[in-house]
Amino acid sequence: MAKNYAKEQRRLEKEREKERQAAQAPATPVTGSTKAVTTSPSAPPPRHERAHPMSSQPPLATPEQQRAAFALKHIQALRDEWQDKPKEQKEFNSHASAMPFMIRANGLGQTAAFYRRKGTDHVYYRLYELLGDWLAELECPFSGQRDLLTAITQSDQDAYLAAQIEALLFLDWVKKLASAFLAREDDADEGRATP
Secondary structure, eight states, X not given: OHHHHHHHHHHHHHHHHHHHHHHHSOOOOOOSOOOOOOXXXXXXXXXXXXOOTTSSSOOOOOHHHHHXXXXXXXXXXXXXHTTTOHHHHHHHHHHHHHHHHHHHHHOHHHXXXXXXXXXXXXXXXXXXXXXXXXXXXXXXXXXXXXXXXXXXXXXXXXXXXXXXXXXXXXXXXHHHHHHHHSOOTTSOTTOOOOO
């Protein structure tokens, strides 16, 4: 199932890219036949009826863009919350860098339990919560299940493996964005200016 999940994600990314390219292609006048085109209600609209990228409708985002946007929104919120707390920023940054390695070495379940163990006031919990919130998003393996450990213990092996892959893909963005927006260990003690 993990392979199927990854394969399905790639297929969806390619499909969205084709739709985006089709929407960006200049309209060509139709010559010859003036037959009416009918579609079923469940079929996507014909190419000429799709929203143009410059319209007020947001463009379709790839799964990678969705991961990045979700992580960015939450990292920036943490930056604002911890504006005067460089220690928390540095801790989060450090733990965000370590979490993917721990998942690869110990598995998603063991890592989630480790990050959950310190309680809701600890920086570990913020990572646990962020990952759980992402995996509970609509198109993710634990869709609708907000508590990560509950979702892990109630899922089958295929969903668990798919969630583990998705967690690693998401945490790559968390790690990069935390490094970009939060204070790091190699920063000066007084903290650094944030963008």
